[in-house]
Amino acid sequence: MIRDNFRVLTVDLGTGRGTIVTMEGRDSVAGGSGLAAHLFMKYGKPDRPWSDPDQPLIFAIGPLTGCFPLMSKTVCAFKSPYHDQYAESHGGGRSALSLRFADLDALVVTGRAARPSVISIGSRHLEVKEVHYLWGRDLYATGKMLRGMFKGAGHRSILRIGQAGEIGSAMACINVDTYRHFGRLGGGAVMGNKNLKGIVINGDGSFPLMESKDYPKLFQDVYTKLTDTDMMSKYHDIGTPINMAILNEVKMLPIRNLQRTTDPGISEITGEKFAELALLRNAACGGCPVGCIHIGFVRERFRKEHRFLYRQVSYDHEPIFAVGSMLSVENCFAVLAIIDVAEKVGLDVMSAGVALAWATEALEKGIISEKETITRLSFGDSEGYKEAMQHLGLGTNEFYRLLGQGTLKAAEHYGGKDFACVLGQEMAGYATGEVYFASQALGLRHSHLDSGGYSYDQKEKGKDPAKAVAFLVKDEQGRVLLTSMVACLFARGVYSDALLADCLKSVGYGALADSLDAVSKNIQQLRWRTRIATGYRPEEVTIPKRFLEITTGKGSMDADYLTALKDQYAKAIRGLAVPPVEVPPASKPES
Numbered sequence: 329m330i331r332d333n334f335r336v337l338t339v340d341l342g343t344g345r346g347t348i349v350t351m352e353g354r355d356s357v358a359g360g361s362g363l364a365a366h367l368f369m370k371y372g373k374p375d376r377p378w379s380d381p382d383q384p385l386i387f388a389i390g391p392l393t394g395c396f397p398l399m400s401k402t403v404c405a406f407k408s409p410y411h412d413q414y415a416e417s418h419g420g421g422r423s424a425l426s427l428r429f430a431d432l433d434a435l436v437v438t439g440r441a442a443r444p445s446v447i448s449i450g451s452r453h454l455e456v457k458e459v460h461y462l463w464g465r466d467l468y469a470t471g472k473m474l475r476g477m478f479k480g481a482g483h484r485s486i487l488r489i490g491q492a493g494e495i496g497s498a499m500a501c502i503n504v505d506t507y508r509h510f511g512r513l514g515g516g517a518v519m520g521n522k523n524l525k526g527i528v529i530n531g532d533g534s535f536p537l538m539e540s541k542d543y544p545k546l547f548q549d550v551y552t553k554l555t556d557t558d559m560m561s562k563y564h565d566i567g568t569p570i571n572m573a574i575l576n577e578v579k580m581l582p583i584r585n586l587q588r589t590t591d592p593g594i595s596e597i598t599g600e601k602f603a604e605l606a607l608l609r610n611a612a613c614g615g616c617p618v619g620c621i622h623i624g625f626v627r628e629r630f631r632k633e634h635r636f637l638y639r640q641v642s643y644d645h646e647p648i649f650a651v652g653s654m655l656s657v658e659n660c661f662a663v664l665a666i667i668d669v670a671e672k673v674g675l676d677v678m679s680a681g682v683a684l685a686w687a688t689e690a691l692e693k694g695i696i697s698e699k700e701t702i703t704r705l706s707f708g709d710s711e712g713y714k715e716a717m718q719h720l721g722l723g724t725n726e727f728y729r730l731l732g733q734g735t736l737k738a739a740e741h742y743g744g745k746d747f748a749c750v751l752g753q754e755m756a757g758y759a760t761g762e763v764y765f766a767s768q769a770l771g772l773r774h775s776h777l778d779s780g781g782y783s784y785d786q787k788e789k790g791k792d793p794a795k796a797v798a799f800l801v802k803d804e805q806g807r808v809l810l811t812s813m814v815a816c817l818f819a820r821g822v823y824s825d826a827l828l829a830d831c832l833k834s835v836g837y838g839a840l841a842d843s844l845d846a847v848s849k850n851i852q853q854l855r856w857r858t859r860i861a862t863g864y865r866p867e868e869v870t871i872p873k874r875f876l877e878i879t880t881g882k883g884s885m886d887a888d889y890l891t892a893l894k895d896q897y898a899k900a901i902r903g904l905a906v907p908p909v910e911v912p913p914a915s916k917p918e919s
């Protein structure tokens with residue numbers, strides 16, 4: 329299990345054959361985000377479109393997966409249908425542990441299957457199974473059938489797509505074990521383009537315990553730190569939706585397509601309200617004692633007599649913001665019902681909710697009509713949004729198919745770019761100010777988690793763009809180290825560089841532990857080189873006017889400050905990507 333090289337399974341769907349490849353690079357790219365970029369530079373075709381069957385779909389884990397708590401994420405990398413450039417999306421569930429116990433550091437899928445297929449892998453098997461009968465099925469039905477078809481409950485992770493992925497929506501997610509997702513930038517469409525309905529990873533191997541005498545004590549220390557901190561109460565108790573009330577209070581919550589940043593109606597969809605009325609239970613990713621996944625329920629009457637069905641639906645701050653506050657839907661069960669529809673068709677809830685918020689304002693302004701939206705969209709009307717979510721996932725007409733490629737693509741065609749809430753992709757649930765807007769708009773994943781811009785806005789006074797950009801660059805370096813270890817970023821307060829070094833040493837990665845600063849810098853540069861090699865032009869990124877029209881608890885937005893931040897951050901990104909693209913060392917097939 330502990331080895332200096334990477335053990336990678338490549339599967340060519342065109343032939344149905346797989347190869348185990350041994351690759352060098354542990355001490356320069358570590359794993360996770362670093363390994364994913366490394367693999368893309370080896371297998372990817374930067375100058376060809378995302379839909380080229382030869383483009384790889386990559387899943388990579390880190391050196392500490394299976395050894396320490398919260399090393400629970402898998403990094404998925406691909407050329408994105410959203411912007412046709414290199415993209416990363418992170419997901420949890422059991423995916424990372426299953427890959428670890430299948431004795432793999434990464435899975436790389438290339439080619440396109442002749443017919444709809446599922447890949448099933450384990451420590452000693454690979455099968456590409458034809459599943460034409462699953463094509464067109466929603467995510468729930470697909471999950472039920474795959475769980476029945478493939479053994480291994482408890483050790484197994486199931487990745488699957490809904491209809492949104494099949495039709496190539498750039499908002500299609502890859503669902504992981506029902507309650508987690510590779511949500512953003514269209515990984516689901518990459519699977520759909522490969523005729524790949526699902527991936528079943530069976531962690532059916534086993535490994536001896538670590539021999540180092542330091543390991544058991546260190547594990548216990550880390551476990552105690554992780555479970556004794558505020559993180560437990562924050563993420564386990566109310567969970568990430570605790571942010572709804574906090575952000576609303578300080579006027580930093582995007583509401584009604586970002587027409588407002590605070591609203592008293594939010595009190596009905598706070599984390600506290602969800603916990604009081606709709607929370608059924610918590611769940612956790614494999615290897616995580618925190619268990620931040622909150623699962624609520626939707627209940628539907630299906631007969632005139634009092635007969636009901638109910639489904640369990642996970643919720644977090646981001647989905648609640650996207651289909652709650654952004655759509656002014658102010659009832660927690662109505663929010664869960666819209667999330668449920670998005671889940672069923674396999675859409676990323678964040679992107680889809682923000683896109684529908686734009687569509688609602690566009691309809692109000694007469695830019696589009698009900699001819700396009702099919703149903704009446706009106707802020708606060710959850711029934712209309714459930715129907716629209718279904719149309720968006722299925723691509724019912726030309727309007728929804730275009731909107732599924734991104735809000736700005738629809739706005740370019742119909743008009744309404746000024747109020748498209750897009751920062752590189754549909755915005756995340758924070759309206760904290762200029763530093764955050766610049767960081768999400770230009771950041772590599774266009775995620776609020778690329779760097780702590782949202783927290784910088786809230787804590788720092790003054791408007792010094794150079795200082796803010798220096799913070800973003802340094803903070804990103806720390807985060808890429810964590811995501812290369814595949815640590816859940818909720819554990820970033822515990823896993824300091826020093827603790828990560830101790831963890832690595834205790835399991836035998838001494839050389840990597842001794843060079844974490846250089847390695848994280850190398851990974852940061854490699855990721856930016858990879859993104860830029862696929863066509864990214866940071867200086868061309870624009871931020872729609874709506875972001876300058878808002879007022880937060882800190883006051884109104886400063887256009888000059890935002891422009892300076894954007895320009896200086898773009899230059900910094902160019903600086904990070906300057907060294908030439910490295911060619912990964914030659915790899916040799918193991919068998």
Ligand code: SF4
Pocket residue numbers: 398400420421563611612613616617618619620621816817818
């Ligand atoms: S804190 Fe939440 S997202 Fe992070 S690993 Fe644990 S359950 Fe998964």
